[in-house]
Amino acid sequence: MAIDTAPRTTATPSRLAPELPARPSQAGRTFRRVLRRIPVWIIVTLLLVVVLYPQVWMILGSFKTQSEFLSSPALSLPETWQFDNYLTALTNGNVGQNYLNSVLVTIPSVILIVMIGVAAGYALEVMIWKGRHGVLLYILAGIMVPGQMILVPLFIVYFRMGITDTLLPLIVTYTVMGLPLTTFLMATYFRSVPREIFEAATVDGSGPLRSFFVIGVPMMKNAILTIGLVQFFSVWNDLLIALTFTTRPELATIQVGLLSLSDEYGSTQYGPLFAAVSINIVVLLIVFMVLNKKIMAGMAAGSVKG
Numbered sequence: 001m002a003i004d005t006a007p008r009t010t011a012t013p014s015r016l017a018p019e020l021p022a023r024p025s026q027a028g029r030t031f032r033r034v035l036r037r038i039p040v041w042i043i044v045t046l047l048l049v050v051v052l053y054p055q056v057w058m059i060l061g062s063f064k065t066q067s068e069f070l071s072s073p074a075l076s077l078p079e080t081w082q083f084d085n086y087l088t089a090l091t092n093g094n095v096g097q098n099y100l101n102s103v104l105v106t107i108p109s110v111i112l113i114v115m116i117g118v119a120a121g122y123a124l125e126v127m128i129w130k131g132r133h134g135v136l137l138y139i140l141a142g143i144m145v146p147g148q149m150i151l152v153p154l155f156i157v158y159f160r161m162g163i164t165d166t167l168l169p170l171i172v173t174y175t176v177m178g179l180p181l182t183t184f185l186m187a188t189y190f191r192s193v194p195r196e197i198f199e200a201a202t203v204d205g206s207g208p209l210r211s212f213f214v215i216g217v218p219m220m221k222n223a224i225l226t227i228g229l230v231q232f233f234s235v236w237n238d239l240l241i242a243l244t245f246t247t248r249p250e251l252a253t254i255q256v257g258l259l260s261l262s263d264e265y266g267s268t269q270y271g272p273l274f275a276a277v278s279i280n281i282v283v284l285l286i287v288f289m290v291l292n293k294k295i296m297a298g299m300a301a302g303s304v305k306g
Helices: 026-061 066-071 084-091 095-125 132-144 147-161 168-191 195-203 208-219 221-236 240-245 254-261 270-290 292-301
Strands: none
Touching: 026 270, 066 270, 084 095, 084 270, 095 132, 095 168, 095 208, 095 221, 095 254, 095 270, 132 168, 147 168, 147 240, 168 221, 168 240, 195 208, 208 221, 221 270, 240 254, 254 270
16 A cells, blocks of 8 residues: 655635625725815805804995995994994883893793793693594694784784883784794603603692603703704894884884984995994804704704603
8 A cells, every 4th residue: 555655735725715895994994085075175164154154244244334334345343343333222212221131021921831831731742531633633723823813903902901112012913923943842842751750740749730840841952052042043033013003202112213214215325224233143043053053952842752
């Protein structure tokens, strides 16, 4: 029997295994990631230009003279910074008093809207009673009624009641018009809360009123803040209702007061007008930026069940 003494060759694992593709380098992955984000950056930049262009134009215009505003390019810097435009807006334009009137109207209106709307949303969604779905549909019907249709009848009612020389008609009108939407949104937010929480509180001896203040209101903080800010901006920026029920210049809100910067012949002093608008817009922007995170949290609160 012959013995094979020939040398044997064994295949190395590297020859038997298939060749793996080379992994991309870190620089290549970073480059592709940046390349994919370029369209997003372009869109964001365009949106910023669209949003910021009017703001920059308005602020620059608030420091220009009347002749500079009419003859100079829109985004040109003022030749001399006219801070007197802001003084004119606060004195001749009576912007200070208009701001105070807006605060006196907006804060009570928003408080009433939120308080009544939150309580109504809790009663319609959490509490069980006969006919609550019909009442909710009846309240939602108020959203479908255009506010312009009821201004003249409301003015007649307010005039007969003798309250047209006060800010009370504005507060009542804003409250009534803001309640349907607030009630519907709060009912939606309460629907996202597990009912077992309120049932457990009832088993422990908590009544409806205590469950509302101890459980419902704390869980709806972000939602209440969001709705309150939405109604705040709606009331603050309103012109039609304020113009209808404002019978004296000293009762004018900030939006109505801006109209006083045009004289009886229709010519407009753009410097003081832009200064007054800048004061109004900057205050609202500060409020929105400070509470931006709360607004986003409140908007997302009712989107997930449980």
